[in-house]
Amino acid sequence: MTRQLEFFFDYVSPYSHVANAAVKGVIARTGARLVIRPMFLGGVMQATGNRPPGTVAAKARYMTEDLARCTQRYGLELSMNPHFPMNTRGLTRATIGLAADPARQQAFIDACFELCWGGETPIDPADPEALSQGLAARGFDPADIQARAEDSGNRDALRANTEEAVARGVFGSPSFFVGDALFFGHDRLDFAEALLG
Numbered sequence: 385m386t387r388q389l390e391f392f393f394d395y396v397s398p399y400s401h402v403a404n405a406a407v408k409g410v411i412a413r414t415g416a417r418l419v420i421r422p423m424f425l426g427g428v429m430q431a432t433g434n435r436p437p438g439t440v441a442a443k444a445r446y447m448t449e450d451l452a453r454c455t456q457r458y459g460l461e462l463s464m465n466p467h468f469p470m471n472t473r474g475l476t477r478a479t480i481g482l483a484a485d486p487a488r489q490q491a492f493i494d495a496c497f498e499l500c501w502g503g504e505t506p507i508d509p510a511d512p513e514a515l516s517q518g519l520a521a522r523g524f525d526p527a528d529i530q531a532r533a534e535d536s537g538n539r540d541a542l543r544a545n546t547e548e549a550v551a552r553g554v555f556g557s558p559s560f561f562v563g564d565a566l567f568f569g570h571d572r573l574d575f576a577e578a579l580l581g
Contacts (some may be wrong), residue, residue: 387416387580390561392549394425395472395509398451398462401497403558403570405458410573414580420489422476423546425557426469432555436469454570462501467508470500473542474533475509480541481532492529495522 391407393400411418429436437443448464455462475496482489499507499518507514516526532538549559553566560567562579 387414387562388419389414389416389576389580390419390421392421392423392545392554392557392559392561394423394557395475395496395500396425396468396470397557398464398501399454399570400558401460401462401501402451402454402458403560403573404493404497405460406570406573407560410577410580414577416580420479420483420486420493421545421549422479422542423549423554423557424473424476424542427546428550428554428556431550434555438468461498461503463504463506465500465506465508467506467510470508471510472496472500474515474530475500477535477538477542478529478532480545481535481538491522492524495519495524498522
């Protein structure tokens, strides 16, 4: 049976931006199959009673420095999104809609994290004009992405991913699974990699 690493995430999480970079190295080193599992983090938080770290003053201060360290390690740009918390459900549904073409799906994931957290001016993904311009500049057809975001099957799949994540013990983003073993955060990927190896 092919070894696989499941990646549960929401674009609203800046640590998922880091995880998207970190997980590529794990896949390259282990040869495991990456299974993309977009979820709605707001629903996970509500179901588990978790709170965003930015809402706790001491965690918010720490997070600023920590994210700078993490993004530097992986050669990423990071700008805190002034629209946070953003509505990213359209992006996560469109991501699900691209699953039949993993390379295209990964390119879209990279583009979405860049639009939400990279560069000097992160966009509000709920702003149709800003999103359309950003996607078009990265080689995506905004009308196609919008259609995937509105597709009822992709809506249902996002809901199912979110419910499954909660049922399996997920409480935040990013979360990874190797079989039934849950690993929260990109900084626990070494344990996931050891299990894969």
